[in-house]
Amino acid sequence: MDNQDYNDFISTVSHELRTPLTSIRGFSQTMLASWDRLDDESKKKFLKIIEEQSNRLINLVENMLSITKFHSGSDKVILKEVMIKPVVDTVIQILKNQYRDKIFEINIAGSIPPIYSDKDKFQQILTNLIENACKYGDENSTVKIQTDFCEDCKFVSVKISNYGVGIDEKDYEKIFTKFSRIDNPLTRKVQGSGLGLYITKNLTEKMGGKISLTSTPAGENYLTTFEIQLPVCDIEVQAREKCSP
Ligand SMILES: Nc1ncnc2c1ncn2[C@@H]1O[C@H](COP(=O)(O)OP(=O)(O)O)[C@@H](O)[C@H]1O
Numbered sequence: 001m002d003n004q005d006y007n008d009f010i011s012t013v014s015h016e017l018r019t020p021l022t023s024i025r026g027f028s029q030t031m032l033a034s035w036d037r038l039d040d041e042s043k044k045k046f047l048k049i050i051e052e053q054s055n056r057l058i059n060l061v062e063n064m065l066s067i068t069k070f071h072s073g074s075d076k077v078i079l080k081e082v083m084i085k086p087v088v089d090t091v092i093q094i095l096k097n098q099y100r101d102k103i104f105e106i107n108i109a110g111s112i113p114p115i116y117s118d119k120d121k122f123q124q125i126l127t128n129l130i131e132n133a134c135k136y137g138d139e140n141s142t143v144k145i146q147t148d149f150c151e152d153c154k155f156v157s158v159k160i161s162n163y164g165v166g167i168d169e170k171d172y173e174k175i176f177t178k179f180s181r182i183d184n185p186l187t188r189k190v191q192g193s194g195l196g197l198y199i200t201k202n203l204t205e206k207m208g209g210k211i212s213l214t215s216t217p218a219g220e221n222y223l224t225t226f227e228i229q230l231p232v233c234d235i236e237v238q239a240r241e242k243c244s245p
Pocket residue numbers: 128132133136137162164165166167175180181182183187191192193194195196197198224
């Protein structure tokens with residue numbers, strides 16, 4: 001990391017940390033100072049905000065840790081058999097509180113085999129992609145999560161789609177690089193560090209997978225789909241690499 005990169009890194013990270021921390025502090029101070037005057041509903045609402053903002057901080061810190069691990073080469077992946085559905089459910093459970101206007105449509109066939117992956121990293125990948133779909137999706141729109149299994153190529157694909165501003169084809173590669181954000185009115189409005197997709201691509205490839213995207217006109221806006229393909233845990237691989245069940 002050169003000096004300019006380092007300065008960018010510190011400044012984006014500090015900015016990203018400050019917003020949720022300010023909100024956590026503000027709501028806890030208000031609760032402490034006005035506890036007796038607040039009704040149960042308000043207390044619950046404030047606690048929910050504190051919870052959401054803490055989740056945001058956790059995701060951010062996970063991403064930061066991944067970056068330092070890539071750079072020091074100490075990033076270990078623990079490959080095991082991972083069921084997709086429970087991980088998707090966990091991620092949605094957390095994000096749906098934060099993005100209440102979104103409709104989540106989850107389509108995961110029961111016949112999808114487990115993938116051979118690092119569970120925590122797979123969760124981090126999904127969090128980044130589903131969060132982007134929420135952040136850059138139109139208000140009150142649908143976010144779709146769908147899986148397919150390619151029997152011949154022994155890959156499971158997870159597609160995450162949203163309707164929104166879309167991504168110009170000329171930016172398809174750029175968005176996977178460090179700190180890159182596309183300059184449009186929406187990106188300026190929502191917060192971000194430009195690190196999520198860089199980390200997502202790195203993690204996906206580290207687990208023997210691939211990531212790609214398409215963004216095509218759909219009515220007045222664009223349908224953007226990010227697809228990750230991850231290897232399944234087949235018996236041959238299991239035997240060869242001691243993939244534990
Ligand atoms: N689903 C999407 N629709 C439109 N633009 C997107 C989408 N996902 C990512 N982008 C664009 O790619 C950029 C990089 O994404 P990311 O690395 O996750 O950084 P961040 O979300 O912190 O800005 C975003 O700033 C945004 O401009």
